Amino acid sequence: MIDRAIITRVKENLTFFPIVSIIGPRQVGKTTLAKQLSGQLSKPTLYLDLELATDAQKLEDAQTYLQQNTSKCVILDEIQRMPHLFPLLRALVDQQREPARFVLLGSSSPDLIRESSESLAGRISYIELMPFSWPEVMFSGTMAMHWLKGGFPEAFLAPRLILTFRWLSSFVQTYIERDIRALGYELSGPILNKLLSMIAHINSSILNVSDLARSLGVSQPTVNRYLDLLEGSFVIHRLPPYFANVSKRLVKSPKLYLRDSGLLHQLAQVISYDVLLGHPVVGASWEGYVIEQTRRVVGTEWSFYYYRTAAGAEIDLLLIAPNGKKIAIEIKLSNAPTVSKGFYQSIADINPDYSFIVIPDGDSYPKADGLWVCNLTEFLIVRLPTIYSN
Structure with a gap:
């Protein structure tokens, strides 16, 4: 248990x-x-x-x-x-x-x-209640396997990877198609499957509904309806942009993520950790994984955004805690990360209370100007609760 x-x-x-x-x-x-x-x-x-x-x-x-x-x-x-x-x-x-x-x-x-x-x-x-978060299973497996398999109990606890991904494939067909239809919504199975496959390959990208509609051969309202249903069914998340009083042109479309990393990997046909590390989706997958684990730890009382200027300066994740504290987060897959000039520019625009670079499992250490490099486990179970309590 x-x-x-x-x-x-x-x-x-x-x-x-x-x-x-x-x-x-x-x-x-x-x-x-x-x-x-x-x-x-x-x-x-x-x-x-x-x-x-x-x-x-x-x-x-x-x-x-x-x-x-x-x-x-x-x-x-x-x-x-x-x-x-x-x-x-x-x-x-x-x-x-x-x-x-x-x-x-x-x-x-x-x-x-x-x-x-x-x-x-x-x-x-x-x-x-979402699939297992990393803090819930950190004594039952490795972060690498949790990231690869996702957090659905049957998928995470399956004794072999082939069984994990067979289960996830079945989940897509039975839950997403059958259960949404059971609520009285008419869906096209082929369109939904194609849309999910497309989302897997643009995971963490800025949403362009017109491009999706054109690729699917349907109208933009149809794509928006499908996205609404998938979000309401806990399959995807649209991360909204943060608008601040800065004298810069800002990106105003949301970013799109599949919420469970195992589901993302199944749709992208990534069925082993070695394949994941060499796959084009790896960086976007890690970004989405960190954002979703953060959501599962802090819950719905926190506000989630990203920040990006038209010139490309960006903060991957901007959190606003219930106490009003702002936390700027850069997400890096490397344990020896380099910080882009755009991140520092965004920090100057937003003026957050805390700034972090979140990495997988390396040592945590401070950098200049109050910026901390922090591994994901420490970020989730130590840093975030401390920020909220302050």
């Missing part, structure tokens, strides 16, 4: 919110986490899997059934299968408002489950 970092936050929110929703892709351990919680709450729990016909049948008269179990914390798994329950849950919570009434598990973001954000506002807390 690999402990998940979010469990403390889930338990804390259950002491205050009537409804806590754990959202994330399939196969990341939402059900395991919810069942683990069952023995740790102050009230008994009732677990219902809405993909099982027997459990779904119990909710044919959902109002009567749920009103008979008001003393329990009801866990509803795969809630996106029954979005019509949201208004009922709101009414039941309003009749008896107390913490830990319901735990909802879903494989889609609240943007895709339209009714949830509208019906349950003020009553629900959303917590994102």
Whole structure:
């Protein structure tokens, strides 16, 4: 059993919110986490899997059934299968408002489950559970293997690489195509597969929707719709640009990333660490990996941006902590990195509170002007928490 970092936050929110929703892709351990919680709450729990016909049948008269179990914390798994329950849950919570009434598990973001954000506002807390982060598995494997395989439990824990990538290939076909369609969205399988393959090869690049549309032979609105669905399904992330009050022309389009590095490598047909190190996607893959690991550690309360001028000066990742601190991050695959003039120019533009060059696993040491070279592990488990606490 690999402990998940979010469990403390889930338990804390259950002491205050009537409804806590754990959202994330399939196969990341939402059900395991919810069942683990069952023995740790102050009230008994009732677990219902809405993909099982027997459990779904119990909710044919959902109002009567749920009103008979008001003393329990009801866990509803795969809630996106029954979005019509949201208004009922709101009414039941309003009749008896107390913490830990319901735990909802879903494989889609609240943007895709339209009714949830509208019906349950003020009553629900959303917590994102993604594949294993590096700090969660650092005692169960190497960073190289975590980067290569990604963090989906079945992929990361597979005994052989061939099984890892067979699982990831199956995930693309079954989860992305079937589950998005199950929400009522009509998709073209061939177009979606081609789009994913294209995203893998432009990973970490500035998004150009018109180029994607032209290559796919579809309209720009169609490409944007597909990107919205992929982002809402936790597959991709569009990193927005940071706009500052500087007298320079700035790039205004987002950068595009596949969130799980294993999924990226499967789509790019990179199935070994040696192949990865010599593959054209390696630098972009490492950049995306660092950004995603940072997201998994700090959560959704931090703001994520990149900064780039029209002249090419750039900060790979600009973080803004909940306390307002700005952190500028240059991401380098080399353990002996050189710093570009453009990074220093961007630092002068932004004037961040902290500046780092994040490397894989070398020694951490200071450079001039408050800039630190820092390995990823130390950055995630020491530096970021310290910045937030200050």
